[in-house]
Amino acid sequence: MKAVVIRTFGDAEGLEIVDLPVPVPGPGQVRIATEAIGVGGVDALIRRGALAAYGFREGHLLGSEVAGTVTAVGDGVDTSWIGRRVWAFTGLSGGYAEQAVAAVEDILPLPDDLAGADAVTLGGSGVVAHFALDRARLTPGETVLVRGAAGSIGITAVQLAARGGASAVAVTTSSAERGARLRALGATHVLDRSGEGGSDAPAGFDVVVDVVGGRELPLFLDKLNANGRYMAVGIIGGQPPTDFGMRLMDAFRKSLTFSTFSSDTVPAPERQAVRASQFAGAARGELHTVVHDVLPLSQAALAHREMDAGNVFGRVVLTP
Numbered sequence: 399m400k401a402v403v404i405r406t407f408g409d410a411e412g413l414e415i416v417d418l419p420v421p422v423p424g425p426g427q428v429r430i431a432t433e434a435i436g437v438g439g440v441d442a443l444i445r446r447g448a449l450a451a452y453g454f455r456e457g458h459l460l461g462s463e464v465a466g467t468v469t470a471v472g473d474g475v476d477t478s479w480i481g482r483r484v485w486a487f488t489g490l491s492g493g494y495a496e497q498a499v500a501a502v503e504d505i506l507p508l509p510d511d512l513a514g515a516d517a518v519t520l521g522g523s524g525v526v527a528h529f530a531l532d533r534a535r536l537t538p539g540e541t542v543l544v545r546g547a548a549g550s551i552g553i554t555a556v557q558l559a560a561r562g563g564a565s566a567v568a569v570t571t572s573s574a575e576r577g578a579r580l581r582a583l584g585a586t587h588v589l590d591r592s593g594e595g596g597s598d599a600p601a602g603f604d605v606v607v608d609v610v611g612g613r614e615l616p617l618f619l620d621k622l623n624a625n626g627r628y629m630a631v632g633i634i635g636g637q638p639p640t641d642f643g644m645r646l647m648d649a650f651r652k653s654l655t656f657s658t659f660s661s662d663t664v665p666a667p668e669r670q671a672v673r674a675s676q677f678a679g680a681a682r683g684e685l686h687t688v689v690h691d692v693l694p695l696s697q698a699a700l701a702h703r704e705m706d707a708g709n710v711f712g713r714v715v716l717t718p
């Protein structure tokens with residue numbers, strides 16, 4: 399089968415199409431003939447070598463979520479899965495391929511009327527958006543800021559915050575055109591990447607959902623209202639300064655909360671229940687997914703160049 403691996407860490411040209419043996423599902427696993435493969439921000443971090451400390455090596459087969467049809471099952475898995483269309487989390491590898499394996503607890507049947515491209519745009523990121531707001535205990539009437547809102551996590555977070563009754567849903571983004579697209583999804587105020595602009599935006603926020611991290615994170619801690627909750631869900635801008643915690647201590651009397659959030663810490667059945675509900679909502683047209691582009695698997699390097707250039711709004715999807 400065709401697959402895309404990291405030949406050398408660095409830019410997108412380090413990706414290589416190779417022929418690999420079709421994987422054999424192990425006990426508790428299924429094999430899926432892929433129809434859509436999500437290209438996530440984390441894939442670019444792994445490709446650059448930025449996550450080498452977490453054990454990612456050159457030669458790594460990228461890709462963490464796919465949609466497709468189950469073609470084989472391993473020991474202990476109900477054979478009635480064979481032939482069913484599913485979404486699957488493949489871990490942080492194995493997705494950029496014509497055939498992928500996943501644990502049976504990480505697959506979910508797809509509604510007939512949900513395209514594979516929409517499923518891989520929403521499947522992983524939607525639960526991050528949901529549980530970030532849930533753990534932040536967002537209540538109606540509160541104000542929310544989504545930092546890095548133009549990706550698939552942010553796009554869902556904006557919609558869920560608006561639907562959850564937030565009195566304001568501000569976003570950071572890099573252009574007015576992106577801001578307009580985010581307003582159409584429920585954003586009420588558009589700030590630039592530094593959190594400036596949006597003259598009528600609230601001075602402070604009860605909840606910040608931050609996909610970016612990076613050197614400027616402390617500027618956004620300053621934007622929390624008293625009793626504000628900060629949910630760090632991504633680090634596409636890199637790690638924050640090592641002393642960022644002092645910003646919280648300096649604001650001691652505001653009773654702020656800083657939290658990281660990883661969907662890995664949510665029990666699988668809870669993740670799957672939320673995902674199933676979001677897929678149903680997307681199939682009904684109530685929850686919008688934004689597929690930036692659909693490219694053949696052989697064009698994975700182009701997909702990564704588009705991400706690196708900052709051209710992607712939503713998610714790029716590959717098809718085998």
Ligand SMILES: NC(=O)c1ccc[n+]([C@@H]2O[C@H](COP(=O)([O-])OP(=O)(O)OC[C@H]3O[C@@H](n4cnc5c(N)ncnc54)[C@H](OP(=O)(O)O)[C@@H]3O)[C@@H](O)[C@H]2O)c1
Nearest residue numbers: 439546548549550551571572631632633634635659660661
């Ligand atoms: N917590 C979890 O469980 C979980 C699960 C999956 C992934 N993640 C993490 O989530 C992140 C990817 O999320 P995503 O796919 O939604 O995001 P994304 O599409 O990679 O990026 C979202 C937006 O952030 C803005 N941005 C990019 N680089 C920036 C920078 N240096 N400074 C400021 N803004 C920047 C860009 O929009 P503008 O150009 O409009 O500013 C970009 O479109 C990764 O860090 C990944 O590890 C977390």
